[in-house]
Amino acid sequence: MLLLNLDHVAIAVADLDEAIERYRSRYRVEPIYREIVEQQGVEEAMIPVGGSYLQLLQPLGPETPVGRFLARHGEGLHHLAYAVPDIEAALAHLAAEGAELIDSEPRIGGRGARIAFVHPRGSNGVLTELVELA
């Protein structure tokens, strides 16, 4: 099987501290870590919920992908990420099935994971990430 799990659901937020506090008080959940991922222009916090994570994403500036998303759409659901066992095999399969890859080769994301994004165009409007955990 290609998908091991729903690794995370990402939410773009304007203020990471405020969003963490909201999730803490409303839902009694806590991030297990937060991390600046310079290459993606975000600070992220990962909150475990069941076997998946909520990933809260605050842009490092307005001229980042998440910064532009916030300017256009406001805060909200940003992308879905699936854990896969073999990211190169998954990318080759998706390309063969006609998916529009943003990253044709994996790069390093948060948690040191190998990641790649699939464009929302032709994917029911859903920006999709593949994650091969270290």
Next chain:
Amino acid sequence: MLLLNLDHVAIAVADLDEAIERYRSRYRVEPIYREIVEQQGVEEAMIPVGGSYLQLLQPLGPETPVGRFLARHGEGLHHLAYAVPDIEAALAHLAAEGAELIDSEPRIGGRGARIAFVHPRGSNGVLTELVELA
């Protein structure tokens, strides 16, 4: 703890059959059932991924909440749903924490579950559903 699990991530789609076929061919996942939920104006398909579901939602017409979402935003991520053990207790807690409830009382959703929605306003732009499974 208030949250048992990330029950599902919902995606608004224009054509449910086409979306199911896309997920089948790209990700090798299959719905375990589909259901028309008249009260919510949708036909939905539930696709297990790890311990959660993708929920594909096709509106039954343009004058439904998901129909209006499609007209405004196009296809894409629609809402997040958390499984809770006691939906009345969860709603009381959220109201006390200042969340704006769409449903102050549970109603019956897909799978015969008791559900309630929380407005995206004041919730980082995320339409949020609580689900107490039967």
